[in-house]
Amino acid sequence: MPSLKLYEFPVSHYCEKIRWALDYKQLKYTRVCMVPVLHVPRMLLLTRQTQVPMLEMGQLRITNSPRILAKLEEYFIERPTLLPEDNEYCRKALELCADFDKNIGIHLRRVAYFHILPHQRSVLELLSAEQSPLSRKVLQFSLPTIVKTMRKGMGINPANYSKSLDKFNQAVDRLDEHIQSNGYLVGNEFSIADLTAAALLSPLVRPTGTLYANLQHAPKEFLAFCDGYSKRPFFGWVQSMYQKHR
Ligand SMILES: N[C@@H](CCC(=O)N[C@@H](CS)C(=O)NCC(=O)O)C(=O)O
Structure with missing residues (x-):
């Protein structure tokens, strides 16, 4: 191997x-x-x-x-697969993944960082995860430059925030409609579509055991944004995907 x-x-x-x-x-x-x-x-x-x-x-x-x-x-063909065996299900799962990558991944990231980046302590906490004491020091020292570069690189500003929020909301509306009564998005088993949607939504749902669940300094604007979705079908669904398959 x-x-x-x-x-x-x-x-x-x-x-x-x-x-x-x-x-x-x-x-x-x-x-x-x-x-x-x-x-x-x-x-x-x-x-x-x-x-x-x-x-x-x-x-x-x-x-x-x-x-x-x-x-x-x-x-790793002998390992548990994430691709549905049925060709049509497989095509549908990959199509959903492409939608999630584009419309949940990018837009949730922009919206979340819009709330988080103004709060130095939160940014430090998030970015210093798994870092050595030395690289934490470097991070602390370079934080203003890092934040400025992240803002620019991800186009984080009020106008883009509104556009991204709209796109994100439309994407989670579609996701809610795809959740079947058996708990999966495609077919009868956990697939790449479930994994992709749940992983991309983990910063918002903050499932137990993830970095986001353990934040000590999450900004209240960010938490309020996340809590605004807590009654949505996808929210509980992401939690259940983490409980059953992560
Ligand atoms: N389409 C890419 C997106 C990956 C992506 O956006 N990565 C971000 C982190 S979430 C990144 O590397 N940003 C730093 C950079 O672009 O320099 C994928 O699915 O892997």
Whole structure:
């Protein structure tokens, strides 16, 4: 079996997808937990681009979470699969994943950071997860630059906030409609569609055991935003996916 090394941000919901998939397949891997912005030189050197998650699999370096998931399915064929066996279900599951990646992943991130970035203590707490004392110090020192770069890179401003909130709300409306009475989005089993939606929504639902559930300094605006969705079908559904399959 090739060695597996995941380059990631603990705070990232796209990285959570891959951690979950690797754990679901019971694969052993090491984590390289980096700090956003400070990660750039290392990732450029390794992959000539800056996004995480990046999975190093033996000699291969794979970026983009859907590609990583596809590679894991293709390579570890004997492990529990996340792809429905039925072709039509499989097509539908992948179509849902693409919708979630685009309309939940990006827009929830922008909306959440809009609430979190003004609060230094919260940003420090979130970004310093899994960091050594030395890199925490570097993080603390560079925080203003990191926050400024994150704002710019993710287009975090009031106008984009409203647009992203609309898109996010439309996406979770669609998600609510896809939850079947058997508890899954496609077919009768847990699939890549369930994992993708639940992982991408984990910062909002904050399931027990996740980084977001244990925050000591979560800003009250962020918590109010999250609590606003607590009665929605998807909210309890994400909790149940974590309880049953994470
Ligand atoms: N489509 C990509 C999105 C990944 C992504 O947006 N990663 C963010 C963290 S959540 C990132 O690496 N940002 C830092 C950068 O772009 O330099 C995927 O699914 O892997």
